[in-house]
Amino acid sequence: MNPPAKFLPNGDTVMVVEFGEEIDLDISRRVTALYAGVNALELAGITDLVPTFRSLAIHYDPEIVSFAGLENTLAKILPDLPIDDFTGRDWSIPACYDLDLSPDLEAVAEACSLSIEEVIQRHSSDTYHVYMVGFLPGYPYLGDLTAEIALPRKATPNLRIPARSIAIAERMTAVYPIECPGGWHVIGRTPVRLFDETASPPALLAQGDRVRFTPISRREYDCLAEKDAGANHVLPHGKSAT
Amino acid sequence: MIPILRVHKPGLHTTVQDLGRYGLQSMGVPVSGALDTTALRIANHLVGNEPTIAALEVLGAGPVLEVTTESVRIAVAGGKALIELLSPYRRQLPTFESFCLHRGDVFCIGPVTDMAMTYLSVEGGFDLPPAMGSLSTYTRGGFGGFNGRQLESDDELSLVLSAAPVRDELRFVERRLPGDLPIRIIPGPQDDFFTPESLHTLVSCDYTVSSAVDRMGMRLKGPQLEHARGFNITSDGTAPGSIQVPGDGLPIVLLADRQTTGGYPKIGCVISADLPTVARLRPGNTIRFALATLEQAAEARRERESWFARFRSHIKRSTLSGIIDPITLHTQNLVSGVVGPDDATELGK
Numbered sequence: 001m002n003p004p005a006k007f008l009p010n011g012d013t014v015m016v017v018e019f020g021e022e023i024d025l026d027i028s029r030r031v032t033a034l035y036a037g038v039n040a041l042e043l044a045g046i047t048d049l050v051p052t053f054r055s056l057a058i059h060y061d062p063e064i065v066s067f068a069g070l071e072n073t074l075a076k077i078l079p080d081l082p083i084d085d086f087t088g089r090d091w092s093i094p095a096c097y098d099l100d101l102s103p104d105l106e107a108v109a110e111a112c113s114l115s116i117e118e119v120i121q122r123h124s125s126d127t128y129h130v131y132m133v134g135f136l137p138g139y140p141y142l143g144d145l146t147a148e149i150a151l152p153r154k155a156t157p158n159l160r161i162p163a164r165s166i167a168i169a170e171r172m173t174a175v176y177p178i179e180c181p182g183g184w185h186v187i188g189r190t191p192v193r194l195f196d197e198t199a200s201p202p203a204l205l206a207q208g209d210r211v212r213f214t215p216i217s218r219r220e221y222d223c224l225a226e227k228d229a230g231a232n233h234v235l236p237h238g239k240s241a242t
Numbered sequence: 243m244i245p246i247l248r249v250h251k252p253g254l255h256t257t258v259q260d261l262g263r264y265g266l267q268s269m270g271v272p273v274s275g276a277l278d279t280t281a282l283r284i285a286n287h288l289v290g291n292e293p294t295i296a297a298l299e300v301l302g303a304g305p306v307l308e309v310t311t312e313s314v315r316i317a318v319a320g321g322k323a324l325i326e327l328l329s330p331y332r333r334q335l336p337t338f339e340s341f342c343l344h345r346g347d348v349f350c351i352g353p354v355t356d357m358a359m360t361y362l363s364v365e366g367g368f369d370l371p372p373a374m375g376s377l378s379t380y381t382r383g384g385f386g387g388f389n390g391r392q393l394e395s396d397d398e399l400s401l402v403l404s405a406a407p408v409r410d411e412l413r414f415v416e417r418r419l420p421g422d423l424p425i426r427i428i429p430g431p432q433d434d435f436f437t438p439e440s441l442h443t444l445v446s447c448d449y450t451v452s453s454a455v456d457r458m459g460m461r462l463k464g465p466q467l468e469h470a471r472g473f474n475i476t477s478d479g480t481a482p483g484s485i486q487v488p489g490d491g492l493p494i495v496l497l498a499d500r501q502t503t504g505g506y507p508k509i510g511c512v513i514s515a516d517l518p519t520v521a522r523l524r525p526g527n528t529i530r531f532a533l534a535t536l537e538q539a540a541e542a543r544r545e546r547e548s549w550f551a552r553f554r555s556h557i558k559r560s561t562l563s564g565i566i567d568p569i570t571l572h573t574q575n576l577v578s579g580v581v582g583p584d585d586a587t588e589l590g591k
Contacts, residue, residue: 010480013482050502178382203270
């Protein structure tokens with residue numbers, strides 16, 4: 001039996017519906033179910049919905065809908081929401097683990113007592129769930145990373161992580177969509193753009209999608225990066241889409 | 243010819259901002275938009291714009307701009323700043339009041355002296371391509387506004403209108419924005435991550451705005467808040483005005499460019515009506531907080547709306563006998579010289 005959802009105010013324009021405090025697939029499923037449920041209701045006064053690891057942040061206009069009114073509506077739909085498996089898309093994201101593009105790969109291997117090849121193999125053999133997209137435009141939190149290469153975040157963040165860097169920390173992996181400071185360990189880079197403000201939708205990945213990293217050579221990387229290629233979008237039954 | 247405001251000098255941090263970009267936070271896209279939505283609304287009202295029209299947000303020292311179109315109607319509202327016509331002759335220009343400038347006029351907005359920012363609205367707005375539905379600039383992501391960045395010298399800002407429609411100028415006599423301390427906050431959603439004394443400390447002690455302020459957030463100095471359950475949480479959504487507390491125990495108020503999600507516990511959140519007041523504060527200013535309920539937050543929004551109703555009724559119209567004669571004369575000359583009755587409809591486009 002799941003604990004009941006908590007309705008928490010985050011100021012007077014955001015309601016947080018919280019299902020737990022952990023990173024957990026069951027919690028993620030409940031967040032996804034409510035996200036879909038609220039979207040389907042098309043309630044007046046909702047300005048934005050932000051699904052996260054463990055909660056749904058509902059941004060609202062308090063002059064149109066009240067916290068109490070919203071809580072009432074959600075409490076009614078919550079018990080009957082279908083908690084399905086994720087219906088997101090499957091992605092194969094090319095990943096280049098060339099040492100020139102992977103400043104932390106050797107250190108990660110050493111810290112985990114693995115060879116570089118083994119780190120690459122561990123990182124690229126699992127299918128990851130997109131728990132949420134946040135922090136930066138198009139930044140996906142992917143899990144769960146195998147415990148074999150799970151490391152805490154760096155004590156001192158790097159000031160400049162290049163765009164499209166693939167990084168790991170704890171049981172998560174992610175891709176930096178834009179250049180920014182960050183405390184994760186950079187172990188590769190993808191030629192794929194994860195965020196394009198002129199595209200619709202602008203973010204490549206969405207919460208609920210599944211992602212695999214496909215190792216590519218430096219040569220393939222350079223070729224794809226030059227073409228500014230999109231990800232190879234793989235349909236759930238395995239057929240490639242255009 | 244395309245109507246343009248040409249940037250001679252960009253100022254410290256001048257960006258195009260409207261009321262923000264909504265609906266894409268699930269993709270990690272911050273809302274952005276004006277830090278002081280109240281001042282933006284006033285500036286827009288004075289030039290006859292809808293509140294949603296984008297304006298220039300001037301942080302610190304302002305830009306030097308040249309009008310390279312027939313005429314443009316402008317209003318500046320927000321913090322105190324000297325606005326000056328530099329060419330063809332030097333003349334002080336008014337704030338909280340609309341006026342028209344003409345081709346070849348060069349003007350500047352001096353340093354904002356009492357607040358963090360001020361806003362410059364032009365009638366009709368800027369003719370820029372929206373990014374994801376908004377003209378707000380998000381410099382970290384490099385999108386929105388003018389090429390996704392703050393203004394630089396020699397930028398040319400296209401305008402929607404090539405000439406200012408002929409009509410009365412509007413003046414807000416009080417020249418004062420609403421908003422006072424204390425800043426009201428609603429506890430949560432992670433107030434239980436702190437010792438019970440911490441919330442009391444936050445609302446009973448003075449804090450000072452540190453020099454670490456940008457459009458993303460405002461770091462405060464003052465008594466440390468004590469975490470009871472560590473300072474890392476599983477990331478959840480942030481709100482405008484969220485007060486997050488990292489490991490050093492010092493609060494950070496999240497502002498317009500805030501990240502959509504965050505991994506520090508949030509002890510409380512500034513109510514929406516008081517957020518512009520927070521954003522106006524400058525490094526060294528004192529900030530005090532007080533607890534509020536959702537009901538009080540709703541009442542504060544009603545008060546803000548009634549302030550706007552009073553504001554609208556306090557607007558003075560001036561035809562051609564405004565408070566600053568040289569400006570009026572300047573305006574009058576060009577209005578009568580350039581705009582004939584036959585041109586009026588053309589100009590209204």
